[in-house]
Amino acid sequence: MTPFKQSVLTIVRKIPKGKVMSYGQIAKYIGAPRASREVGWVMHSLGGTLDFPWWRVLNSKGTITIKESWDNGPETQQHLLEAEGVDFSEERTLDMVRYQYHPEVETHQISLLGSDDGH
DNA sequence: AACATGACGGACA
DNA sequence: GTGTCCGCCATGT
Numbered sequence: 807m808t809p810f811k812q813s814v815l816t817i818v819r820k821i822p823k824g825k826v827m828s829y830g831q832i833a834k835y836i837g838a839p840r841a842s843r844e845v846g847w848v849m850h851s852l853g854g855t856l857d858f859p860w861w862r863v864l865n866s867k868g869t870i871t872i873k874e875s876w877d878n879g880p881e882t883q884q885h886l887l888e889a890e891g892v893d894f895s896e897e898r899t900l901d902m903v904r905y906q907y908h909p910e911v912e913t914h915q916i917s918l919l920g921s922d923d924g925h
Numbered sequence: 926a927a928c929a930t931g932a933c934g935g936a937c938a
Numbered sequence: 939g940t941g942t943c944c945g946c947c948a949t950g951t
Binding site: 828829830833840841842843844845846847848849850860863864865866867870871872873880883 | 931932933934935
């Protein structure tokens, strides 16, 4: 268990239900802005355990990119998120502006995000 | 040790 | 908006 992995898991565990974070965002948040792929690797290493909300982590575009061939595939991730109330506007795609969690402003996020999308 | 791969991301065409 | 390429860096072979 490396400090990096511990940091990643600490952040992931903080993501509230119904919110998501991107790999790059997490990497940046823990001081390793170029380690987005390593964040993905940490999620990979969890092996689908439910001890950590790995399903709340996806790429910066808001799309699920995990491999289909794996047991805990993209369908599983999308299903888990939808079960938390996340709305996928497109197949395996969600609105990052609306659902992205911002730890740095967790007490300031208020309605600055997603309140102006109108239509 | 060298080379390929990947749950990523950003820059460019 | 989409498709490619390149940088990143831990793992796997």
